[in-house]
Amino acid sequence: MSDGHETWLKQIDAELDGELSLVERAALAKHLATCSHCSGARASQLEVRVAVARSAGDPHARVVPRPIIRGRALAFWVVVAIALGVAGGWLAHGRWGGPGGSLEDSRAAIVVH
Amino acid sequence: MLGAAASLAAAALQGPGTRVTYRVRVVEQGDRELARGAVSGPAGTDLRFALKTDSADIEALFQIVPQGDTVIVAAEFFTKRLAGRSRRGLALWEQDSYRRGVRLAWGDTARVHLFGRPRGGSRLWLELVLERGFSGGEGRPAEELQVVDAASDIRLEAVVRPRRARVILNLVRADTVSGPRGFDLVPDAPARRVQLAMAGRRTNLEIALTRPEPSPSARDRVLALDAEVVCLRVVAPPPSPDVAQPVGVVCGRLNDVARRLPLPGGDTLVATFAWPSGR
Numbered sequence: 338m339s340d341g342h343e344t345w346l347k348q349i350d351a352e353l354d355g356e357l358s359l360v361e362r363a364a365l366a367k368h369l370a371t372c373s374h375c376s377g378a379r380a381s382q383l384e385v386r387v388a389v390a391r392s393a394g395d396p397h398a399r400v401v402p403r404p405i406i407r408g409r410a411l412a413f414w415v416v417v418a419i420a421l422g423v424a425g426g427w428l429a430h431g432r433w434g435g436p437g438g439s440l441e442d443s444r445a446a447i448v449v450h
Numbered sequence: 451m452l453g454a455a456a457s458l459a460a461a462a463l464q465g466p467g468t469r470v471t472y473r474v475r476v477v478e479q480g481d482r483e484l485a486r487g488a489v490s491g492p493a494g495t496d497l498r499f500a501l502k503t504d505s506a507d508i509e510a511l512f513q514i515v516p517q518g519d520t521v522i523v524a525a526e527f528f529t530k531r532l533a534g535r536s537r538r539g540l541a542l543w544e545q546d547s548y549r550r551g552v553r554l555a556w557g558d559t560a561r562v563h564l565f566g567r568p569r570g571g572s573r574l575w576l577e578l579v580l581e582r583g584f585s586g587g588e589g590r591p592a593e594e595l596q597v598v599d600a601a602s603d604i605r606l607e608a609v610v611r612p613r614r615a616r617v618i619l620n621l622v623r624a625d626t627v628s629g630p631r632g633f634d635l636v637p638d639a640p641a642r643r644v645q646l647a648m649a650g651r652r653t654n655l656e657i658a659l660t661r662p663e664p665s666p667s668a669r670d671r672v673l674a675l676d677a678e679v680v681c682l683r684v685v686a687p688p689p690s691p692d693v694a695q696p697v698g699v700v701c702g703r704l705n706d707v708a709r710r711l712p713l714p715g716g717d718t719l720v721a722t723f724a725w726p727s728g729r
Contacts, residue, residue, distance in 0.1 A: 430534075440546070445508070445527055446567040447552040450559045 342374060349379045353386060355400065469585040472497040472512065475577040476604055484574075484597070485604045491591030496609040498673055499576065501564065501602070505532040508564050511609065511673050514580060517553070521580055523560060524551045528672045547672050556580055609677045612637065615659060615704055617682060618722040621648040622710075634726055635659035637680055643687065646719075653717060655697070656685040662701050678704050682721050684711060 348365050351357050357365065369376045390398040471490040474497070478484055489497045497512040507530040515522040526549050533544045554560055562576040591608035617635050621628040628648035635642070641658035662679045665671050681701040688695060697719075700711045704723045711719045 442566045443531070444546065444548055444566060445510070445525070445529075445550060446563045447523070447525065447550050448561045448563065448567075449552055449554045450561055 342372075345372070345375045346378055349375065349382055353379075353382055467585050468493045469583050470495055470514065471581040471583070472606075473579040473581065474499070474606055476501065476602070477575055477577060478599075479573045482599075484599045484602045485595060486598070487593070487595035487606045489591070489593050489606050489608045491608045491610055492585065492589055494611065495591050496674065496677075498605075498607040498609050500605040500607075501574075503603070506530065506565070509669070509673055510562075512578070516582075520553055520555050522551060522553045523578070523580065524549065525562070526672045528669050547668055554580070556582055609674050611674075611677045612680060612704055612725065614726045615680050616724040616726045617657070617659065618724070619644070619646060619657075620708075620720040621646045621653060621713075622718045622720055623648065623716060633657070635682075637661050641683070641685065648717070653713070653715070654687045655713075655719070656687055658683045658685075660699075680704065680723055682711075682723075684713075684719060686714065 345365065345368055348357065348361065352362060352365055369379060386401045387396070389401050390396055393402045395402050469490055470493055471488055473486075473488045475486045476484040489495070493516075496514075498509070499512065500507070500509045502508075508527065509529070510525050510527045512523060512525045515524065526547070528545075528547045530543045530545050533542045536542055550562075552560055557579065560578045560580075562578060564574050564576060591610050593606055593608050595604070595606050597604055614634055614636050616632055618630050618632045620630050626649055628646055631644070631646060633642070633644065635657070637659045638661065639659065641656040643654065643656050646653045646655065660681045660683055662676055662681050665676055670676060679701055681699050683699050684697040686695040686697050695714070697713055698711045700709045700719075700721050702709045702721075702723050704725045706722055706724050708720045708722045711721065713719055
């Protein structure tokens, strides 16, 4: 019984996301008409989506709006990632070293004065 | 190869009374002198230099090949540099060995940039001046070093390959020891027959002095760490002219330390190697 509800709850999620075929929607509607538990769950899911749409500034949305990545935020996180990479590289080089420059440059040289 | 060339050139240098001097200064950026010293010795003397810091070990063997009024300086380097640390916190070292050579006039200064060719200022270098003069009867090598900065670990050593060696032989059996017999031997010369007597019994041996086999260690080869090692090959004289009976080989430095070689009859041959007298 519990497994059956789990399956129907997943179907409710998929229906609200517009991912079900007509046949699946018909089967779900038939089940909701007889199952107060699942119909209550569907109402709760809808309320959650309404709240999310409101918080995203679009209370009349037909589906839950996807989060929008703004240019500034993107630039900020790119800069943070680069800074973390540089700092990590610097620390790792200090701890484990790196390939260094050319081998020949590091070898002794004799110059006559 | 280079060592052989240096030996030949040294033999042909300016005759037996010539003495070669390497004058050395170790200088840090800003012309701050860390150490100064000199190594001198008969023709054929090489200079072994070592500098150790927290992040690098530099060791080098300088050899010279005189050519008229000029001299070719050949240096073999063996270096270790701290490359970083392992994930377990252990030091990781890069090891390198290479050769450098330059030709200069006697008395000129060669500047050896130990950490590579200078680009906007080298941080540490070695100034090397080569001089030659008459030995005045002084045949022994000499070393002097004044370290100005006590934090620096710097060494200068004279490296001389023996042309002769004093070999002192004893026979030992239990508590009985024969009287010592000394021989001046030349490396790679033909074997020599010797007779040792102990408790009224005489033992005949053929002995020959040779150079040791090249060391398996690259560092030992590059820095000629076995330059003063000789080996004594001992052969029991054949009972018939065709059959030789090798007894063994004993190798060691010319440092007056006794080394033992068991003989087939139950005796032990004790050999001591030393520099020849008058050196």
